[in-house]
Amino acid sequence: MARADQTSPVGKANRSSSPTTEGLHGPHFVTGPQGAEETKNAPQSQLQTPPQRDVQLRTENLCKNYSKGKHVVPVLRGVNLEVQRGEFLAIIGQSGSGKSTLLHLLGTLDAPTEGAIYLDDERIDHLSSGSRNRLRNQSFGMVFQFYHLLPELTTIENVLMPLMIGNNVGDFFFHRRKYQQRATDLLETVGLGHRLHHRPKELSGGEMQRAAIARALAGNPRILLADEPTGNLDQETGREIMRLLVNLNKQENLTIIMVTHDLSVANSADRVVRLVSGQLELA
Amino acid sequence: MYKLLLSLRYLRSRYIALASIISVMLGVATMIVVNSVMAGFSFEMKNRIHGILSDVVFESHSLEGFYDPQARMREIEEIAGEHIAGMTPIVCVPAMLSFEYGGRNVTRPVQIIGIDEDTKDSAGDYSKYLLHPQNREKFSFALKDGGYDIYDHQGVESTPPRDELKETGWPLRRKKAEWLRRWEEEDARFKALHEPRVHEDMEEHPLMDAEAHAAIEDPFKNSEPETPVFDMAKDQRPGIVLGFALASYRAPDGRDRFLVRPGEDVQLTFPTAGTPPRAVDGLFTVVDLYESKMNEYDSNFVFVPIRRLQELRGMIDPQTGVGYATAIQLKLKDPSKGDEVRDMLRSSKRFPEGLYGIYTWKDKQGPLLQAVAVETAMLNVLLFLIIAVAGFGILATFFMIVVEKTRDIGILKALGASSSGVMGIFLSYGLSLGIVGSGVGMAIGLLMVAYLNPIADVLAWVMGQEVFDPTIYYFHKIPAIVDPWTVTWIVIGAMLIAVLASILPAIRAACLHPVEAFRYE
Numbered sequence: 001m002a003r004a005d006q007t008s009p010v011g012k013a014n015r016s017s018s019p020t021t022e023g024l025h026g027p028h029f030v031t032g033p034q035g036a037e038e039t040k041n042a043p044q045s046q047l048q049t050p051p052q053r054d055v056q057l058r059t060e061n062l063c064k065n066y067s068k069g070k071h072v073v074p075v076l077r078g079v080n081l082e083v084q085r086g087e088f089l090a091i092i093g094q095s096g097s098g099k100s101t102l103l104h105l106l107g108t109l110d111a112p113t114e115g116a117i118y119l120d121d122e123r124i125d126h127l128s129s130g131s132r133n134r135l136r137n138q139s140f141g142m143v144f145q146f147y148h149l150l151p152e153l154t155t156i157e158n159v160l161m162p163l164m165i166g167n168n169v170g171d172f173f174f175h176r177r178k179y180q181q182r183a184t185d186l187l188e189t190v191g192l193g194h195r196l197h198h199r200p201k202e203l204s205g206g207e208m209q210r211a212a213i214a215r216a217l218a219g220n221p222r223i224l225l226a227d228e229p230t231g232n233l234d235q236e237t238g239r240e241i242m243r244l245l246v247n248l249n250k251q252e253n254l255t256i257i258m259v260t261h262d263l264s265v266a267n268s269a270d271r272v273v274r275l276v277s278g279q280l281e282l283a
Numbered sequence: 284m285y286k287l288l289l290s291l292r293y294l295r296s297r298y299i300a301l302a303s304i305i306s307v308m309l310g311v312a313t314m315i316v317v318n319s320v321m322a323g324f325s326f327e328m329k330n331r332i333h334g335i336l337s338d339v340v341f342e343s344h345s346l347e348g349f350y351d352p353q354a355r356m357r358e359i360e361e362i363a364g365e366h367i368a369g370m371t372p373i374v375c376v377p378a379m380l381s382f383e384y385g386g387r388n389v390t391r392p393v394q395i396i397g398i399d400e401d402t403k404d405s406a407g408d409y410s411k412y413l414l415h416p417q418n419r420e421k422f423s424f425a426l427k428d429g430g431y432d433i434y435d436h437q438g439v440e441s442t443p444p445r446d447e448l449k450e451t452g453w454p455l456r457r458k459k460a461e462w463l464r465r466w467e468e469e470d471a472r473f474k475a476l477h478e479p480r481v482h483e484d485m486e487e488h489p490l491m492d493a494e495a496h497a498a499i500e501d502p503f504k505n506s507e508p509e510t511p512v513f514d515m516a517k518d519q520r521p522g523i524v525l526g527f528a529l530a531s532y533r534a535p536d537g538r539d540r541f542l543v544r545p546g547e548d549v550q551l552t553f554p555t556a557g558t559p560p561r562a563v564d565g566l567f568t569v570v571d572l573y574e575s576k577m578n579e580y581d582s583n584f585v586f587v588p589i590r591r592l593q594e595l596r597g598m599i600d601p602q603t604g605v606g607y608a609t610a611i612q613l614k615l616k617d618p619s620k621g622d623e624v625r626d627m628l629r630s631s632k633r634f635p636e637g638l639y640g641i642y643t644w645k646d647k648q649g650p651l652l653q654a655v656a657v658e659t660a661m662l663n664v665l666l667f668l669i670i671a672v673a674g675f676g677i678l679a680t681f682f683m684i685v686v687e688k689t690r691d692i693g694i695l696k697a698l699g700a701s702s703s704g705v706m707g708i709f710l711s712y713g714l715s716l717g718i719v720g721s722g723v724g725m726a727i728g729l730l731m732v733a734y735l736n737p738i739a740d741v742l743a744w745v746m747g748q749e750v751f752d753p754t755i756y757y758f759h760k761i762p763a764i765v766d767p768w769t770v771t772w773i774v775i776g777a778m779l780i781a782v783l784a785s786i787l788p789a790i791r792a793a794c795l796h797p798v799e800a801f802r803y804e
Contacts (some may be wrong), residue, residue, distance in 0.1 A: 101798075109697055109797045130701065137699025144801070150692045153294035161699045164285035219699070 056255055057083040057106065057121060057137065057223060062280075063114035064101055077116070077278035083223075088249040088256045090269035096276045099259040100183050100227055106257060107225045108132040109138045137166045141216030145228035147208040149200040155211045156196045159182075159183040162219040186214040190244060206237035217254075224248070226258040230265050242268045284702060285695070290712035293684070294719065303680040304720035306673030307777050308576035311724025312731060313764070314666045314773045319732045321659040322769070323762030329652065331353055331577040333582070336644035337407035338621050341628065342610035344640060347556045348598060352608035358634075359611065363627045368616045369405025372608035373398055378553035380585060382527065384542045389528055392725035393585050395553060397592035400424055406612040409586075411523065412575045413435075415545075424522025424588050426570045431545055437576070443538045448545075455546035456568075460516035511609050520548055521591040527574035528582035529549070545569050551585070556596045556607065565595045570782045621645065670777050674784040677716065681709065681788035685795075691798025692792050705745075708795035714768025727776055729765065735759045 062079040065072045075098040083089055094098040104110040106117060108124055116124040124135060129226055136142075141162075149158045163179045164172055172179065187193055190210040200208055207227060226245065230238030248254045248267050258269060266272045273280045293300070338399040341359065343349045352372035360367065374397035381390040391653045400422055403409050415429045429452045436443035450458075531539045543549060548568050554560035567587060575581055589608070593599050604704040615624060621643035628634060645652060685692070692705055731738060739750045739761060 100801075104801075106699070133696075133699045133701045135699075136697060142697050145678050147695075148801075150289070150689065150691050150694065152289065152296050157288065161285060161695075164288065165695070165698055165700045165704065169287070215698075242726075 008092055013218045024256060054085040055082045056085040056087075057081075057257070058121075059106070060118070061115040062102070062117065063107060063113050064098070064105060064110070064119055065113045073137070073280055076105070076112075079275075079278070081273070081280060083255060083257060086249070086253040087271065088246065088269045090266035090272045091257065091259045091275055091280075092263060092266045092272060093259075093275035094259060094261060098278055099261075099275050103225050103227050103257065103259050106143055106223075108135055128206070135241055136165075137162055138219050139222045141211070141219060141221035141224045143212050143216050143224065143226040143229045145231040147205070147212045147232075149208055149211055149215070153185065154197045154199055155192060155203070156183050158179070158200070158211060159186055159215045159218050161215060166219060168174070183218060184215055187211070189217075190214045202236075206240060207234050209233065209241050210239075210244065213241075214250075214261065217248070221254075223257060226256060228260050230262065231253040231260070236273065238265060285700070286707040286711050289708050292717055293708075293712050294715050297684060300677075300680050300716055301683060303676045304673070304716045304781065306676055307670055307717065307720035307781060308727065309404045310666060310670035310673055311721045311773055311777045312354075312728035313669070314663065315340075315725060315728030315770055316731050316735070316763075317662050317766050318659070318769045318773070319763040320735070321662065321760060322654065322766055324763040325652070325655045325659070326764050327762045328577065330428050331580070332648045332651075333407075333618070333644050335409070335580050336573060336647055337409065337575070337612035338615040338618050338644060339613040339624050339628075340610055340642050340644070340647065341374075341613065341634070341638075342640050342642070343608075343638070346554065346609065348562070348607040348609040350372060350600070350607055351605050352611055353605075355386075356611055359613065359628065362633070363624045366615050366617065366620050366624050366627075367613055369614040369665035371399050371402040371406040371614060372589065372606075373403075373597070373610050374589055374596070374598065374607075375609045376553050376592070376596065378551050378585075380525075380547040380549060380551055382543045382547065389783045390544060393526075393529065393551075394583050395551060395592065396584055396586050398586050406614040409716065412573050413571045414574065415452075415571050418571050424524075424570055426452055426456065426519045426522065426546060426568055429569070437574075445539050445541075447539075447541045452570075453546060455544060456519070457516045459547065459589045460514075462513065473561050488804045504678065519570070520566045520590055521566040522570035523549060523551070524573050524586040525549070525569055526581040526584045527572045527573035528578055529585065530569070530572050535789035543569055551587070553596070556598045563595050565591070645757060649690045667776065670780055673720075673730060674780040677713065677781055677784040678787060681713065681785050682791070685709065685788045685792045688792070689795060692795050693797040696795075696800070700784075704792040705795070709789035710782060710791050711783050713782045713789070714778060716785075717781025720781060721774040721777035724777065725770060729770075732763045732765055735763050746801045 045099065059081045062076055062081075063074070064076040065074050067073070071168065079102060091099050091102065101109070101110070105112050105125070106129070108117075115125075116123050119135070119139065124132070127135070149155075153161070153165055160179060160183050163183070167175070177193055184193070184196060187196060187210075190213055192210050192214065193208060195203060195211070196208060200211070203211065207248055209232075213224075213229075224245075229245065230241050232280070233241060242265060248257050249270075256269075260266050263272075293433065301563050323490045341355070356370045356372070359370065374395075376395050376397075378393050378395045379390055380393045381388050383389070398409070404422060408417050413422065414436070415427050416432065416436075417427060419436075423640065429450060431448045431451055433444045433446065433448050436713065497506050501514045525543065527539075534540050546569065548566050550564055550566055552562055552564040555563050573581065590606070593606045599605070600607075613624070615621060625641050625646070629636070634641065639722065695705055695708075697703075740748045
């Protein structure tokens with residue numbers, strides 16, 4: 001299996017040990033068995049984060065309700081999650097289980113009804129819209145099931161889009177050669193070096209998803225949020241995309257949080273958690 | 284940066300939006316054409332009215348006029364001398380013009396203006412509308428020996444040549460005299476048959492002195508008994524300049540046909556200055572025609588020497604020999620100072636209001652100019668409403684595009700675009716649509732103005748009806764003046780409307796929640 005070749009031994013070890021030790025929102029075993037014991041003893045309580053563990057993204061009792069008329073529909077009911085720096089986390093769940101909602105909350109596209117989200121120990125869910133825009137632009141990269149490339153732009157322009165948004169006209173124009181080089185490099189990394197000036201509709205599904213990944217990486221994000229990245233692709237293409245994500249995770253030490261309903265896809269990740277009736281549990 | 288890029292891309296890929304700005308384009312083009320034509324009309328009209336009326340008119344309310352215009356001119360000079368470039372006294376009186384055409388007497392009501400041929404031109408553009416080149420240089424009431432312009436000298440190339448003006452002036456007069464002389468001879472020959480007693484006399488007389496006979500039998504001779512021998516072939520009556528439309532009519536083929544031509548005599552009947560006024564008449568020889576192309580003037584005015592008019596009307600004091608005038612025309616160094624000079628003269632107390640009227644040319648033609656201004660304003664309001672209607676078309680199209688682009692808006696927000704940034708995309712899209720629409724509209728409008736007359740011809744050919752009938756307007760072509768400021772304002776207005784129409788859809792796009800945007804899948 002391709003996945004096995006690319007996953008580092010450490011990652012394998014983590015995964016193999018986690019089912020026995022992790023709680024719903026449990027930490028990894030990178031740091032040893034003590035942490036796991038703690039988690040097991042107090043699975044729903046606030047976690048004492050050991051200093052040696054490097055938690056990058058953390059949620060506290062995250063709740064999200066949607067109101068439909070008079071009815072309030074709870075989607076997330078207290079999600080506690082910790083993501084390590086450089087971790088590849090997969091969240092699985094059935095359709096409608098709220099995995100996309102969770103991802104949107106993490107990516108500050110939506111605001112939680114209750115609870116808090118911390119990125120590098122800074123609370124991010126109640127920031128001003130300007131700061132959240134900047135966060136989405138520079139700290140998070142997002143990949144979607146339907147690629148969501150802008151149809152009017154070429155591949156390279158799509159990849160440049162986060163850079164154009166993040167810089168004002170003058171800065172972008174001043175650095176445009178550097179940025180264009182960066183976009184070209186990224187597209188070469190994802191294997192699209194020959195498709196720079198094609199429109200999205202001239203690309204295949206896999207190529208579009210690669211372009212979308214390159215775009216997500218353009219802003220040099222700390223965390224990549226992927227919403228069913230293989231959901232619209234055939235199995236083989238989906239595997240290629242997963243290989244690419246795993247590679248990025250290992251080689252660039254990029255934190256990836258992926259949402260999927262497909263367990264076989266989720267197995268490429270370091271850790272898999274399941275979202276059931278608005279709460280996380282072990283996969 | 285992305286706003287610009289995306290709005291330009293949308294501009295190129297959304298043809299439906301381009302269709303929605305065609306109405307903006309047409310509105311802009313129409314406004315430019317209408318404004319140019321209206322400006323052209325009012326410019327031409329003002330020019331001609333102004334040329335005839337002079338800058339400021341100082342006039343008496345009565346037909347008897349005021350005594351000693353020279354003294355009045357000196358007083359005016361004292362009051363407002365620094366503004367005045369020239370002055371001339373005139374006598375204005377309504378009259379009947381009659382002349383013979385096709386064997387019948389033609390009678391027309393006219394306004395006689397007695398002018399001083401030496402100073403008239405210092406008070407306004409008068410002689411530049413005359414047909415004889417020498418008169419345009421230096422006007423005089425002397426009949427010219429032919430050489431009247433056959434082609435329109437005012438640059439209207441489409442005017443057909445006026446062949447009937449060939450051989451006019453003295454040649455025509457001599458020819459007429461010759462015909463009269465022959466009739467005299469012929470009549471005399473047959474009269475001799477019935478009156479054998481004077482047979483010898485009559486036999487001898489026409490042969491020896493045919494010209495004298497012609498003078499004796501001249502039907503107009505009785506009106507001027509003081510002239511002992513008037514030789515039509517060698518003498519002229521006092522000169523008269525007729526308005527072009529009085530002397531001619533425009534045939535359906537667009538050619539001018541003449542009822543009376545330079546060299547022929549006409550009769551004027553007008554009231555004297557006494558109380559009660561009596562009708563007097565005088566014979567005048569047409570020396571030139573006056574073509575201002577303002578039908579109102581060309582069909583109404585005749586110009587005669589002021590001295591002769593004063594004599595005939597009894598406007599010369601028999602003791603002092605000093606004349607009366609009904610008005611003084613003033614020309615100013617700066618034509619825009621008309622109101623100022625008028626107010627200076629009015630407030631000087633030397634010219635009581637009840638006795639004199641002091642007007643600028645704008646006061647005189649106020650209602651006409653006002654009507655044109657009101658008409659232009661109304662047209663502008665209506666046409667701008669058309670562009671506003673086009674704005675609602677843009678609004679509807681934009682709403683559609685925003686709905687269509689819901690997902691893209693979500694993506695942009697997910698990539699960190701702010702609400703104002705998304706709004707900016709659609710506002711700049713609206714602006715670029717406005718720029719394209721009004722730019723193309725401006726080009727079309729200016730082209731239409733440049734080729735206005737060929738277009739009118741094509742329209743006339745297609746519809747089978749003259750769009751611009753020169754017999755009505757007395758212009759041979761549609762006048763048009765492009766005012767750069769007007770064009771600028773129209774274009775800015777159209778762009779503004781396009782931007783305003785895109786504000787609501789842009790706000791909608793900005794308020795779109797990214798998660799909502801992704802839900803439509």
